[in-house]
Amino acid sequence: MRKLLLVVTFGTNVIESRRIDKDKITIGRDDTNDIVLNNPTISREHSEINFSDGIISIKDLGSANGTFINNVKMDEAVLDIGDEIIVGKYMIKLKSARSLDPELDLSFQSSEEGKSTDIETFRVDDKTRKQMLERYQSGKDINFPVLILSNNKQIKVTEDIFLIGKGSESNLRINGSFIKDVHAKIIKIGATSYKMISMGSFFSPVRVNGKKTKEKILRHGDVIEIGGEEIVFNL
Numbered sequence: 001m002r003k004l005l006l007v008v009t010f011g012t013n014v015i016e017s018r019r020i021d022k023d024k025i026t027i028g029r030d031d032t033n034d035i036v037l038n039n040p041t042i043s044r045e046h047s048e049i050n051f052s053d054g055i056i057s058i059k060d061l062g063s064a065n066g067t068f069i070n071n072v073k074m075d076e077a078v079l080d081i082g083d084e085i086i087v088g089k090y091m092i093k094l095k096s097a098r099s100l101d102p103e104l105d106l107s108f109q110s111s112e113e114g115k116s117t118d119i120e121t122f123r124v125d126d127k128t129r130k131q132m133l134e135r136y137q138s139g140k141d142i143n144f145p146v147l148i149l150s151n152n153k154q155i156k157v158t159e160d161i162f163l164i165g166k167g168s169e170s171n172l173r174i175n176g177s178f179i180k181d182v183h184a185k186i187i188k189i190g191a192t193s194y195k196m197i198s199m200g201s202f203f204s205p206v207r208v209n210g211k212k213t214k215e216k217i218l219r220h221g222d223v224i225e226i227g228g229e230e231i232v233f234n235l
Helices: 126-138
Strands: 004-010 013-019 024-028 047-052 055-060 067-069 076-079 084-087 090-096 146-148 154-156 161-165 184-188 194-198 215-217 223-226 229-234
Touching: 055 067
Parallel strands: none
Antiparallel strands: 004 013, 004 090, 024 047, 047 055, 055 076, 067 084, 084 090, 146 154, 146 229, 161 184, 184 194, 194 215, 223 229
């Protein structure tokens, strides 16, 4: 029997390579799934891949954004080697183990993208979905840090200097009596490195992970507190 793999990518990054070693593999945002994809474009129970009598098939589980096979939205489909499955912002490709680099680690590869959080699913409109597909095909999808606010709203940090404050020039607006027009800056200092610089006042200091901070290199999962707002930095 052929050894088959599901190779999961986010943009140009491979985040998981998994053997098809059971009759059913579930995909979704909930951490009870076999393949956990932590992104609001993914439903908690998004789709499932079934293996029976040598046939591999996929079924959408009523997800908000659908399951696409080779860019065509389908509720169910039989899969073949080379087929590309798109769920939310992720691509999953069915491959034969023999077609891969023999040094590739085929075991489960954990990733920050695979961690589950309590977030709501948002729907992707046709225009956005088309742009996603074009980015996959061009290989130009770029990963930016994401700020998760206390109301679960997510904001991408796409600027090299990202401003937080109550001023109109701020990328993230936060109001409050002691909040400055520019209260904090997140500055890109490397390909994947970011520094937070506080511009805050004595009465409203910036805290990172509960500690007053003037400057700090940000890590995935750091919690930035400004005024009454808690912001989680996801890299």
